[in-house]
Amino acid sequence: MPRNKVARQLRKHLLKALEYIITNSDFASLPGDQCKFVSSAYNRLKTTGNDRNWNIEITQFEVPIEDQKLDPHSPTLLMGGIMQVKNGMPTHLSFSVCVTFTTKDNAVECGKIVNAPSCCLPGYLNQKRVVRRFHFDFQPSISPSSHVQYGGIFHENGHVTDCHYCLEHFLENPRIHYPPIDLVLLLDLMIREFETVLKNWRQETNWRSLVLKSQDLWWKDYWNRSAIHINDPRGVTFHERIYGER
Amino acid sequence: MKANKKVKILWIDDEVTDHTEDAKNLKYARKELEITIIHPTNLDSKLYQLKMSKKIPDLFLVDYFLDEVKFEEGDDGKYAHRGLTVAGKLREIEPEHPVYVVTQKDTKKEGIFFSEAQAVRAVFDKILTFKEVQREGHNVLYYDALDYRSIRTSPRRNLEVLFDLLQAPDDLKKRLVLVLPEELREGLAASGSAKHPEGNPIAFAKWVQEILLSVPGFLYNELYTATYLGLTIETFKNLSPKFKKAEYSGSFAKTTPTLWWVSKLSDIIFSMPKARKINKTNPWELSPILFSVSKKMQTKCIVCGDPFPETVGINLKNDSDFEPVHYKCSIPHPNKRRELYFDEPRGFKVK
Numbered sequence: 001m002p003r004n005k006v007a008r009q010l011r012k013h014l015l016k017a018l019e020y021i022i023t024n025s026d027f028a029s030l031p032g033d034q035c036k037f038v039s040s041a042y043n044r045l046k047t048t049g050n051d052r053n054w055n056i057e058i059t060q061f062e063v064p065i066e067d068q069k070l071d072p073h074s075p076t077l078l079m080g081g082i083m084q085v086k087n088g089m090p091t092h093l094s095f096s097v098c099v100t101f102t103t104k105d106n107a108v109e110c111g112k113i114v115n116a117p118s119c120c121l122p123g124y125l126n127q128k129r130v131v132r133r134f135h136f137d138f139q140p141s142i143s144p145s146s147h148v149q150y151g152g153i154f155h156e157n158g159h160v161t162d163c164h165y166c167l168e169h170f171l172e173n174p175r176i177h178y179p180p181i182d183l184v185l186l187l188d189l190m191i192r193e194f195e196t197v198l199k200n201w202r203q204e205t206n207w208r209s210l211v212l213k214s215q216d217l218w219w220k221d222y223w224n225r226s227a228i229h230i231n232d233p234r235g236v237t238f239h240e241r242i243y244g245e246r
Numbered sequence: 247m248k249a250n251k252k253v254k255i256l257w258i259d260d261e262v263t264d265h266t267e268d269a270k271n272l273k274y275a276r277k278e279l280e281i282t283i284i285h286p287t288n289l290d291s292k293l294y295q296l297k298m299s300k301k302i303p304d305l306f307l308v309d310y311f312l313d314e315v316k317f318e319e320g321d322d323g324k325y326a327h328r329g330l331t332v333a334g335k336l337r338e339i340e341p342e343h344p345v346y347v348v349t350q351k352d353t354k355k356e357g358i359f360f361s362e363a364q365a366v367r368a369v370f371d372k373i374l375t376f377k378e379v380q381r382e383g384h385n386v387l388y389y390d391a392l393d394y395r396s397i398r399t400s401p402r403r404n405l406e407v408l409f410d411l412l413q414a415p416d417d418l419k420k421r422l423v424l425v426l427p428e429e430l431r432e433g434l435a436a437s438g439s440a441k442h443p444e445g446n447p448i449a450f451a452k453w454v455q456e457i458l459l460s461v462p463g464f465l466y467n468e469l470y471t472a473t474y475l476g477l478t479i480e481t482f483k484n485l486s487p488k489f490k491k492a493e494y495s496g497s498f499a500k501t502t503p504t505l506w507w508v509s510k511l512s513d514i515i516f517s518m519p520k521a522r523k524i525n526k527t528n529p530w531e532l533s534p535i536l537f538s539v540s541k542k543m544q545t546k547c548i549v550c551g552d553p554f555p556e557t558v559g560i561n562l563k564n565d566s567d568f569e570p571v572h573y574k575c576s577i578p579h580p581n582k583r584r585e586l587y588f589d590e591p592r593g594f595k596v597k
Contacts, residue, residue: 023421028587032573033557035587040528043512046417048522057527 003088018042055084073101093138129164136181147175259309275384304391389500402435412496463588476530549575559592
């Protein structure tokens with residue numbers, strides 16, 4: 001596909017997805033005006049006149065997890081990321097999801113040792129702490145170009161500062177080979193993995209159309225190429241191929 | 247130059263003689279106003295006369311306490327009811343015309359603001375104190391009446407008309423539809439009343455004034471706008487000419503303190519050539535850099551003192567104290583109702 005067309009399609013699709021999110025009543029009902037953060041990204045992207053070169057940051061927004069088992073921890077999902085297009089091609093796609101718990105000491109409430117003692121407790125009592133973080137990257141300049149990391153660098157911003165993060169910023173490996181994940185695919189994955197107020201999106205026609213379009217834009221080519229790599233007639237292994245060794 | 251439009255007001259008051267001079271003063275301040283004052287005991291005959299002559303006033307102004315002064319000396323009796331009764335009658339006869347109430351009492355402990363507040367709010371379109379009428383009446387009555395007239399005379403079964411009345415930005419239309427009350431989702435015509443054009447101009451005017459212009463979300467007042475742009479109010483005041491295009495100019499704009507469309511504010515800053523070089527998505531982080539303002543000129547959270555508060559909160563100990571706060575330094579306000587798609591009311595406590 002010609003470069004300009006790719007960039008235009010990516011921008012149009014992201015705008016559509018952001019518009020879906022900010023006009024959705026379930027999303028609008030989330031505490032803490034999460035719409036405001038997504039709206040900022042929408043407004044910024046909308047005013048980007050140049051289809052060939054643009055980058056957008058979607059500030060992390062927070063979606064409470066509705067799971068009775070986890071209730072004492074006030075669990076939330078924190079999602080956000082960036083997308084960069086240069087000369088008509090995507091050069092960086094980076095979206096992350098964190099699961100956060102409060103640092104409230106639940107040992108007494110639960111009658112067993114949960115969450116305590118923890119390195120997070122003394123200075124961060126009643127604040128949030130990141131208990132899981134997955135970071136999905138698509139960056140053609142590194143190998144594997146499309147990967148997932150556990151942990152990675154946690155970008156604090158605005159309303160999510162004071163989150164305690166002890167998964168070690170400096171450790172970026174292993175980068176595990178994984179298909180590219182954009183905002184739509186990440187959200188779709190999370191609303192299936194966790195019970196949230198966004199659960200109705202799973203069956204919602206317009207949301208599903210966005211997911212199908214994201215698959216088309218990010219996965220079709222990826223899986224086709226992966227199939228070719230696996231069936232390499234020269235006997236080059238998949239890892240050799242994606243690490244550019246042979 | 248185009249002549250200003252005439253506006254007819256019918257003022258119903260038991261103190262006709264006393265207020266004749268006030269009516270003259272209003273007309274003196276705004277010559278386009280034509281004010282007629284009548285005693286409530288004459289209401290039926292006056293309405294009949296107006297209906298026959300097809301000269302229905304643009305706006306009714308009703309005194310709340312109508313039972314104090316007789317029509318004339320030696321007259322048999324006073325009017326036996328209050329403004330609510332008159333308003334009910336006016337609503338029944340002219341359901342699309344605004345009815346404003348005026349009261350001499352401006353203490354919030356009076357019945358009109360207290361035990362009768364619900365009924366008053368349901369029937370009247372605006373509550374004015376007599377002092378407000380004297381001071382601002384010539385503008386409030388004139389511009390509001392014109393806005394009601396333009397709503398009333400707009401095509402009915404057309405949603406686009408509502409957006410025109412609001413002068414709403416195109417990109418907000420989808421979201422505005424979502425917040426419109428059900429009865430306005432098809433425009434000004436009442437649902438299912440294609441053959442009967444009587445509709446909801448009053449419902450629309452009420453929603454505009456009580457929700458759209460009053461609840462922050464689509465439109466921001468000065469404090470919210472300054473906070474949204476990461477600036478102190480003073481700094482924003484100096485920069486406000488740059489945001490002229492974002493000012494609200496739709497229905498009731500003339501009688502409301504200046505408001506700005508939030509989406510237009512961000513359009514203005516994101517469209518600035520310098521903005522493209524700065525990797526910030528949130529307006530409260532971007533604009534201080536764009537306008538090269540010092541730290542002193544940037545707004546700070548009232549709770550923690552740090553920069554970039556994302557919203558405005560209400561002091562939990564004082565409902566009239568609004569201050570910039572971070573989400574992390576505030577909580578959803580325990581007593582304020584949240585309107586979907588509008589900003590969440592936040593409460594804060596200063597340590």
